[in-house]
Amino acid sequence: MRRMTALLLVLVLAASYATPVAHSSPTGKFGSSGGCSCHYGSGSTVSLTGTPTDYTPGQTYSLIISVSSSSGSKGGFSLVVNKGAFSNPGTSAKVNSQDTREATHSNANQRSWTLDWTAPTSGSGTAAFSYAGNAVNGDGTNNGDAPSTGSKNVPEGSGSNNAPSASGVAISPNPAGTIDTLQMSYSYFDSDGDPETGTKIRWYRDGSILTLRNDEITVPDSMTAKGESWYVTVTPSDGSDDGNPVTSSTMIISNSAPIVQSASISPSSPIEGEDLILSASGFDEDSEMTSISSVQWFVDGAIVNSLTDQSTVPAIAARSGDVWHAKVKVTDNEDSSQWFTTQSVTIGGTNTAPTMTSVDLGTGPYYTLDDLTITWDFDDVDGDPVSDYQVKWKLNSIEQAQTGTTLSADDTSKDQTWKAGCRVSDGAEWSDWMWSDGMTIQNTVPQLNSFALDQEMVFDLDMATYSFDSFDADDDELTVLSLWVPQFTGPVGTVHTLSIQLRDDDGALSSTSSDTITIKNSPPTVNFSGNTSQNSLGDLAPTFSTDDANSDQVTLSYQWLKNGFSTAFNSSSIPQSYLGPGDVWTVIVTPNDGSDDGQTLSISLTITNFAPGANIVVADQIWIDVSTILSASESTDIDGVIVDALWDIDGQIYSGLELSYTPDSATTEINLIVYDDSGAQSDSVAIQLLATNPPQASDLQSKIDGTKVALTWNGQASEWAVYRDGTHLGNTEDLTWKDQPPIEGIHTYSVHPVIDGMTLSVSAQEPVEVSAADIAEPPGPEYGFGMVFGILMIFIGLTSVGLSFIPRRD
Template identity: 30%
Template sequence: MHSAKLTTFLVIFLLLGVPIISTQANSNGKYNSTSGCSCHSQQSGSAPTPNHNFPLTFNPGQTYSLSIGMTGGVSGTKGGFNLEVSDGTLSTGIGLMNVKVNSAGNQATHSLSNDRSWAVDWMAPSSSTSSVTFNLAVLAANGNSQNNGDSWAVTTHTSTQISSENNPPEVSNASLNPTMPTKETGIELLYDYFDLDGDAESGTEISWTVNGDLSAELNNLTIIDSEYLNKGDEITVEIKPNDGIEFGDVVSVGPVTVLNSIPSITDLVILPENPLDTDSLSIDYTFMDEDNDIEQYSMIYWYLNDIRQLELDNSTEIGSVVVRAEDRWKASVTPFDGDDFGDIFWTDEITISSSNNPPLVNVGIIGNGITNTTENLELSIDATDPDGDPVLFTEIFWYKDGEIVSELNNQEVIDFSRTSKGETWFAEVRVSDGVTWSTWESGGNYTIVNSPPSVSDIRIISESTFVTNQNLTVVWEQFDLDGDSEINSEIIWWLNGERISRLDGLQEIPFSETYRGQKWKVGVRPSDGENFGDLVTSAEITIRNSEPTISQINIVSKDAEDGIQYSLNDLILEVESNDLDGDILSYNVNWSRNGFLVADLNNLWTIPDSLLEPGQIWSVLVSVFDEMGYNSSSSLSMEIGNINPSAEWTRNQTPISGTKILFDGSTSEDKDGEIVEWFWNIGGIEKTGSMLEVVLGNGEHIIGLTVIDDMGGIDTKTEIIKLGFPETVESLTASIDGDIAILEWNWDDENTNFKIYRSSSPFSINTEEKQLLFMDSRYLSNLDLNYLVGETNITTWSEQIPVSSKIYYAVTAVTDNQEIILIYGNENTVTVDATNISTEIDDEDNAANPSLSIPSSIVLLFMGIISIFLNINWKGDNDEK
């Protein structure tokens, strides 16, 4: 009873003493999480939206390239996903290799946590599967190496199989166009092709029947030209659709009857082409009919001045007795082929010319033809008639720059207000004797010349006042009767009453030409590009004193890099200033730190480094004064930069595969502050702290240390360590001699010590081909000191069996005082089955010393509890989330 209470107490004690291991998200992927990741807290309002290109339908056995990603979510670039398919096979394909697939091929997840987009291949299942379900979960990580502040989302997609059974095509809306065809229109077959499977039309057969007979020469045509048609033909067509696999149902259209083609007219004219009032008129044309019908009773109408002359209907000729000068004649013909009338065709309209001789006219001008905008334009007109007829009418058209000015028609005088410089004018004139007009004659050629410009309101101006740091500019108002712009006017400058010829033509005088006390004046002779006007001068101005200026302020120090100042050396103020009047200058200097004036530093040009710290904002205000009290100011602000830390570490030993290695990063340095964080990265796994103890196995290991100082400065050091396979004892065997357990093994080096561990439950073993053994409870805590039962420097060891049960032993080697703690399969572990000799041993032990059985049982119970608990911890550390 006492023993049972003691055992219960110890179990509770051990359970309370075991630390609770916190789980973290697995950065190298996770399966069985398509319903979401409950171990990551969901930041409110930040869930991402999954993106994918999963197919809506699939062909059995076809491979599809799937793209997976997300939009939204917490800020950053890190993330993960888990995809599960109900059927088909997933594979990683070729790409960034940031995806891995489980052995069943039905799930994929990320292998690295640095991306938010991935690609994976999916091969569709066989035709026996009608649909496939895609379950996808994505997680956006904030990169804080914790499971808080992240966000995730899930989605489901279903894809259905494309049917492999063919459906025959169909034809609909079949028709012949036009519905009432003629030989002239031809016939076009129209129809809609449809295939349920989406197959393209291929091999469709079209058969035409003309008057009941199949016409082979028309097979598969959709358009029948006039050469195959005759008036009265009955046309029928059949369509037999084909999708390249099979024919569909036959569709028939028709019959339709080829109707009569209406006749037409070509080459329709009235003869003669230029008739006089003494000529007869006749009509001439060519009758056209597609059906070769002959003309019968076509209708002919004559029109005089747009009025139909009924008495002349159907006449092909009219006599000269009805033809008069200036009459306008035209005719229309409506052709008839005995069945139908065609369209109405018209001749061109002709005008009857007179046999009377027209009068003659000459056109001249008043003046020499060169004038300006102050003089009228006037014509001189002289008209005569060969027949002695009086001139009854005169028409005048005026042209400006070649364009007619219709509002001035029939005016012999044009007012000067209608003219502008540079224009050219002329007139066209014709006269009439009441019967016939003369030809148009040109005359009245005028050219409008330029007028010189004038100047008003000429002034000298500057940006503010007339001082030595301001340019001088001349402005003036220019007037031109012709509306011309100013071009190349002449500008003359006077200084203290004397003309400065080298400044002629300058509209602006640079301030480098001016000095305090000077008197300036300017004159302008205006130009419009053709003529100069009269010279006009401005009022005189006097140059006043100018303020001193600061052209540049710099704050420098010895350790500055790329314009950034640091706190290790004094700050030195550098100022460049100028006074255009040549005065001696004085300065006031005021310093501010983080927005507050530092009065003790007034008028100092150097700030000692003892006052400087990274992150401070220093500002300086510099005022400069000339001898007359004029001043100006300028300021500059700068931030004291932070010097990044320097990442360094030391090791406690020369690295040996399978042993504990201690990396000490406390030797890292920060010149202007202190290091506050250490981040280790070994083989893509991250840990924190200034020191890190790891076990490394076979292969190449990239060791990275990133340090961050109190100002956020960062530095990283990387080293590559190459190690061989860890050494373990070979051919480990166990035997029992009575109540003695005997262990034996092989080892080549004679100068080696060995440690023997014992457990009442199996040891956890490495199944990773002796590769990376990194910060894993299986390797750091599985060989607990409580299990250590012996040490030796030879290859054999024995002990009295402590209990009648299965006993598990592990043997490790100590090389250069460093223990290779790897437990690997049957190489350095062995089992002793002492259950068959338990009675003898127990009886003998109890007879010899009955009190020994209780302590032995308690020890073995402790060992079993510890082993089970360590296995639970190991499993908790390595379960993926």
């Protein structure tokens, strides 16, 4: 055993020295597909694509190994396969010339690499790929790097399926800017005619895979930026085998040309002697600054070459009646926008602006349902007609957004004060603004559109309800004013009229509307608010309350059911003698006001069972080791009969209303629960059973008194049992006993106390030796007969023996 332990220890130490420690390297490391021990980060994913579902012996497959993480763009890999050979490594990848089953990176400048794998010869079995990737930040340390590993098994194929192929992989549009959505396209071909299933699409941005777009054919413009390089790889699949990956050409996201958002000439209504100034604003999708790059001016539709790229037309070049417009481009210093054409402006001559003479809203008053309409008048010394006008509205002196000549009632509210302003233009100049006087909107009287009582007949006016439809243009809270005539509920058949009117917050009243209702008889009602649990100690007499809207006298009729069965009882109570615990009495009560029955009321009353009370009865004197009677006979039950009892004596359970128990100690705890005939149990009661040692005989003395043994003793028992040699001789109340033993020898006498007819085992014993002389008696009459009978029997015996020796003669 010790030799075996030493051998295992040597093997463990040898294994620990033989295990290589892998280290990553910027120029790659062959055979480290299990990862390295110098990087401890996380958060990267390494993947190997292009492997077939099962390989065809000797066929070459194009593989892509990539590593991705949420940050950085550098990384490395190590790839190992146990069968076949790697070849044709792509940029930044290399194959081990000593063992072509190993490949790694040659520098850490990218995170995706390509190489070919040629499957082994037929019968080689499953090819196992293991690989490791490391997404690094390039700071020269292992801090912040993220290694990960993976593996894949590719079984040898049966040769019955041919992998599909992809061609024509391209990204459009090409070229693409930052406002374009990238979309890829390709052609799928399968020589077996298999449908396309499970084809993998992988997008690469600046050499790193973009896993968010895996198997998507588009990339939205929100994920691209100017200067990024993009390409896409397609690995076709027919569901059984993957074809060779095919990669599109790389596309660089180009600059997006800016656009002119707006451009205008100011002033918008120029006159002779004023310069024309062009202003423009641009927008660039790449968030680059824009500026005006090209300007062309046109007068009466003809280009003015001398003003090309000028932002201002000097006043000397503009004459009255000329119509000018401009075209403008903006640039982001890489590309220019399309031409943008401004609105035309006309050069005007000398003119006097018109003058407003009046602005009016009418005389009013105006309510919340009225529109306000502006009217105005003006004067123009040049006699020019109005070519345009503008209207403004002010609410409580604050200018509003409305600009029409009519202000809709929907825009006004009670107590608002409105003003209207106006100015006019003669085509060359605008007049000054003029404002009307303020107009305050008045309260509108509420409208009662409809009113009706909801019932034709009621028992009482308090039960009447009504509905109405109203409208208040001012959205005031309306108060209902109502009046009944007659005011209080009259006898059955009385017709009452209800009139209502609406009042708003300003006290304005609507029109009045009325409707009538007739008083009808009200059926009485009956209610019960008592306790549904009753006892059987008295009569069952529930109390009911009644009500009648017409104040009629109400009488009640009763129908009783016991435990669901009809009975003959029809009075308001059930006698006590018919009640029993657990019974359920149901009373159906019908009220009547002399005209109509009201709705019946059904109440179920349960007769509750009072729990019994336990009481333990014991003898006045209790003796240790002497059986005594424990009784539950004095337990009580006020509404039933006690039928059983459960005794708990020092953890031992007994049942029965009476129990014979023999205490073995001076103190014993007795617990009792009793049960009545309805199954209810009492609370547990307990007593301490106190027992004392029983009396016994002491100082037992014996003497021979003639032919008898005389016994004497002392003790407190009222009765004694005397035994000779275990045989009961009799009982006595005295402290003496005489006995004549039948034979000589030693006899043992014992004296036992007898309590309540029970002989106790405790005793006093006394041995007595009796001789033949002590028990001899004088001969009696039977003595002579006995002697003769004895001699005769001896003779007969001897004769019988003698005859048995006489030979037979037969």
